[in-house]
Amino acid sequence: MPRAYIGVDVGTTSTRAGVFDEAGTLLATARHPIRIWHEAGDIVEQSSQDIWDACATSVRAAMAEAAIAPDSVGGIGFDATCSLVVLDRQGEPLTVSASGDKQRNVIVWMDHRAIAEARLINETEDAVLRYVGGSISPEMEMPKLLWLKRHLRASFDAAGHFFDLADYLTWRATGSLQRSTCTVTCKWNYLAHDRGGWSAQFFKRIGLSDFVNEKYARIGTEIVAPGTRLGAGLTRIAAAELGLSPGIPVGASLIDAHAGGIGAIGGRDGSGGASDVNDRLAYIMGTSACIMATTTEPCFVPGVWGPYYSGMVPDFWLNEGGQSAAGAAIDHLLKSHPGHTEASAAARSEGLDLIDFLERRIIARAGSASRAALLARDIHVLPEFIGNRSPYADPDTRAVIAGLDLDTDIAAMERLFVAGLCGLAYGLAEVIEAFAAHGVRSSIMIMGGGASRSPLVRQIMADTTGLTVALPQTREPVLLGAAMLGAVAGGAYASIGETMAKMSALGRKSEPTAPDMAAFHTRKREVYKLLRDVDRGSRAAMADIARG
Ligand SMILES: Nc1ncnc2c1ncn2[C@@H]1O[C@H](COP(=O)(O)OP(=O)(O)O)[C@@H](O)[C@H]1O
Numbered sequence: 001m002p003r004a005y006i007g008v009d010v011g012t013t014s015t016r017a018g019v020f021d022e023a024g025t026l027l028a029t030a031r032h033p034i035r036i037w038h039e040a041g042d043i044v045e046q047s048s049q050d051i052w053d054a055c056a057t058s059v060r061a062a063m064a065e066a067a068i069a070p071d072s073v074g075g076i077g078f079d080a081t082c083s084l085v086v087l088d089r090q091g092e093p094l095t096v097s098a099s100g101d102k103q104r105n106v107i108v109w110m111d112h113r114a115i116a117e118a119r120l121i122n123e124t125e126d127a128v129l130r131y132v133g134g135s136i137s138p139e140m141e142m143p144k145l146l147w148l149k150r151h152l153r154a155s156f157d158a159a160g161h162f163f164d165l166a167d168y169l170t171w172r173a174t175g176s177l178q179r180s181t182c183t184v185t186c187k188w189n190y191l192a193h194d195r196g197g198w199s200a201q202f203f204k205r206i207g208l209s210d211f212v213n214e215k216y217a218r219i220g221t222e223i224v225a226p227g228t229r230l231g232a233g234l235t236r237i238a239a240a241e242l243g244l245s246p247g248i249p250v251g252a253s254l255i256d257a258h259a260g261g262i263g264a265i266g267g268r269d270g271s272g273g274a275s276d277v278n279d280r281l282a283y284i285m286g287t288s289a290c291i292m293a294t295t296t297e298p299c300f301v302p303g304v305w306g307p308y309y310s311g312m313v314p315d316f317w318l319n320e321g322g323q324s325a326a327g328a329a330i331d332h333l334l335k336s337h338p339g340h341t342e343a344s345a346a347a348r349s350e351g352l353d354l355i356d357f358l359e360r361r362i363i364a365r366a367g368s369a370s371r372a373a374l375l376a377r378d379i380h381v382l383p384e385f386i387g388n389r390s391p392y393a394d395p396d397t398r399a400v401i402a403g404l405d406l407d408t409d410i411a412a413m414e415r416l417f418v419a420g421l422c423g424l425a426y427g428l429a430e431v432i433e434a435f436a437a438h439g440v441r442s443s444i445m446i447m448g449g450g451a452s453r454s455p456l457v458r459q460i461m462a463d464t465t466g467l468t469v470a471l472p473q474t475r476e477p478v479l480l481g482a483a484m485l486g487a488v489a490g491g492a493y494a495s496i497g498e499t500m501a502k503m504s505a506l507g508r509k510s511e512p513t514a515p516d517m518a519a520f521h522t523r524k525r526e527v528y529k530l531l532r533d534v535d536r537g538s539r540a541a542m543a544d545i546a547r548g
């Protein structure tokens, strides 16, 4: 019987499940929303039980659509956002919230409550920080753990397990406490190279010697490569919840963007181009955006996370640039425009979602995706609503918009939307230039994530970076990356490398267009730099004034 592999992806806003065959063909997908609590002070929380339930609902729905027997599933893999899950010694949720609500036991990656703790950690200038671009981010787990210890001591002390969300999911699935090299290297300051492991000195210097004293029992003592078969596969309970059979192999997981990278960058190139992963960037654009590059030797790029050994593709180094708000910035720009209600109603009446509706109108009006950027001639956006992840590693950066007028119609909203995309593209170009300045060079960028489906996004990214932008052949590279973990765990392929070659391929390409658009973007980028100066200057001017 042909085997199928399931990938489960937990993004910021929803869970998705995809069923694939051995060649990487998508047979079915399903999605389920997840709960999220936003509060003042950059607090963003979720519930691990709600997330698990949403995974189960998505897997059942995808299996029903694929109409295949549970017995034909040869393996399952999970990926997730890099959020922190806190459980007690019995494995029950422990609150991370000032509300005391036990359900709220996940500090979401985008939660910036731990900015002060990140600063304290950075002040140590510990050698470990070289492997996160020279500066730790409040989006990583050590600042969040230190925050818990300093502000919610009862939960910190009572905790039996601290998990990255992706590792929590495999624990729920199999009972295994093994962590993935991907999560701990990229988010927990674990050094996967030269037998580095956990650094006792680092923990002592940052005020988390608790982990050293307890021999890392709560944060992970066994670290394994993504795709490693965990425990005895799906437990009976997990199998019943997911509607699958007990014992199905489960692979150690990946962070969501990294699953997208695995699902995107190693694919066969039908046009005969090279398939050297070192020549390919992955740009995974969802709520946030991640810019992933692999190298054979470590490259230290200031302000860019990494280099991480085996952080994504096994045995390669990873540099991970990022934009904390990408799709989230676009969503926010649109929601805050006065034309939002009118545009949403018009989109609904055409059976489209708002972004698709706007894009169709924009491309029709401009004549091409490339020329659409001209609509944003007079409006400019630095879309860094929740800080700059790379290359400035400045979580205090905030958004700036220049050129606003009193227009409230849909056309004005379209101009703001295009300006937001240009702002994201210039941020991406800055990261790619920082890569290149430190020896990380690529000629092609492969896109994944929700926004990659947009021809407008892909063309603006190609025109501003000068790179060919390709789509993977599959429309679900993140899910495919997760399913590849199941395929490796299930023994269909010997390694992630082999899986990438066998299960994935490149698809449609967008080439950078005529020089006239390049000149336009060069000029507009100068304005973008001015906006950055305005952000920095205004923060500096107010720095010594107390908050109201
Ligand atoms: N054409 C587009 N341009 C910009 N952003 C888009 C576009 N299409 C979708 N998005 C954004 O992508 C995000 C959803 O992507 P997805 O990968 O599903 O998110 P996540 O995995 O973070 O939950 C939303 O913020 C959405 O607004």
Ligand SMILES: O=C(CO)[C@H](O)[C@H](O)COP(=O)(O)O
Pocket (backbone or CB within 6 Å): 011, 012, 013, 080, 081, 082, 083, 109, 139, 186, 255, 256, 257, 258, 286, 287, 288, 289, 290, 322, 449
């Ligand atoms: O930090 C990350 C990867 O290292 C991601 O930005 C984070 O996991 C959120 O992902 P998404 O925007 O796809 O929901």
